[in-house]
Amino acid sequence: MNAPTNRLPLSQRLADALRARFGSRFSTTQAIRDHHGKDESSHPPMPPDAVVFAETTEEIATIVRLCHSHRTPVIAYGTGTSLEGHLLATCGGVCIDLSGLNRIIAVRPEDLDATVQCGVTRKALNAALNGTGLFFPIDPGADASLGGMAATRASGTNAVRYGTMRENVLGMTVVMPDGSIVKTGTRARKSSAGYDLTRLFVGSEGTLGIITELTVRLYPIPEAISSAVCNFANITDAVSAVIQTIQLGVPVARIELLDALCLTAINRYSKTTLTEAPTLFFEFHGSPTGVEEQARAVQEIASEHGGHEFQWATRPEDRSRLWQARHDTYYACLGLKPGARALTTDVCVPISRLAECIAETLADLETTGMPAPIVGHVGDGNFHMLLLADPDNADENLRAHEFAARLAQRAIRKDGTCTGEHGIGIGKQDYMRLEHGDAAIALMRKIKQAIDPDNIMNPGKILPPP
Secondary structure, eight states, X not given: OOOOOSOOOOOHHHHHHHHHHHGXXXXXXXXXXXXXXXXXXXXXXXXXXXXXXXXXXXXXXXXXXXXXXXXXXXXXXXXXXXXXXXXXXXXXXXXXXXTTOOOEEEEETTTTEEEXXXXXXXXXXXXXXXXXXXXXXXXXXXXXXXXXXXXXXXXXXXXXXXXXXXXXXXXXXXXXXXXXXXXXXXXXXXXXXXXXXXXXXXXXXXXXXXXXXXXXXXEEOOSEEEEEEEEOSSHHHHHXXXXXXXXXXXXXXXXXXXXHHHHHHHHHHHOOOOOSSSEEEEEEEEOHHHHHHHHHHHXXXXXHTTOEEEEEEOSHHHHHHHHXXXXXXXXXXXXXXXXXXXXXXXXXXXXXXXXXXXXXXXXXXXXXXXXXXXXXXXXXXXXXXXXXXXXXXXXXXXXXXHHHHHHHXXXXXXXXXXXXXXXXXXXXXXXXXXXXXXXXXXXXHHHHHHHOTTOOBSXXXXXXXX
């Protein structure tokens, strides 16, 4: 592959062309470059050489064509909330800020779908849906852009019932590495027409093209919604309750696990008074009768595994406060160790292997001597540990990375994955061969080579070094 292997200075001709076309929306100032060269990960910042603020698909195509002619890397930037270094300019180049593409193009209640520009955030879409009786369920912790969520194949607390971005994107518009514009998919709910290009770009992390518009599924707001919190004596009992709930087919919408340390952080950050013990958060969607049946079944299961102090939240404001506290977990946990950065793990295993994976991981954690709260979408076998390390302490960082490597390898050995929803970026490349094998990695390289032969689209991400 003809790849930029060194960071080269931005071509003056390219800079002049972009400045002439975009005026004040083109910038090489240090502050703007620095802002666009960091995310929420523990990786050190890597700023681009320039930033362009785009507002339309055609403008993005113009930028990419110019960069293509100069063989200059292009990095897409949404809200900067990624956790694996996806937007770091590893080879320099031009960052395209997509926040200006924030228009909701169409909402079609009769077809349960909407078409939006890539810079629309999940909260903005749901605010626009107010009064329609519909909602968009995919909810990563941050208020991420829908384009970025598609690019990283994001999910969140609702995935156990509604799936991930993979299941909820019907089609998209993508700017390709040569600046051409491709439309994938239709609004039909199924199709067997040719290669599934939509799924190719979902999860591609900007390495094959830039998603500029997407059509997503919407869902009716359930007639009844109820949330509950239940405490357990230990994590093993809580996980056992989750496994039995899923295996019995109880159609819960959310099941979240939080350990005692995580609850301590949430209480401090969100000013809540939740019991600081291993805890499951539940939410049930459906008809009033269906929700009551689900809740009763889960309460019985939890009781069999030592669950107690079931606390219910049925009012919308109480539910919102509870789930907002859950979504703020990442920032809350950072407060446990001021000045630390969080190395986030993101493994996902088959539900039958979840208990043993967490038990082995907790035993391993005791050897590190590091604080590492546990939080997870355990209803689909996905859990996170936030390893809090001082960025200036080499020993802490080494121990954190060694632990994270053991955890990823453990999950893969259990027929799981090193990342359930955060993506690969630069943070998890080391596990790609172990998870997929050499033949699959070679095939991925062929796809990348065929679509982006000059390797200008977000170079240095996903694929491990040759």
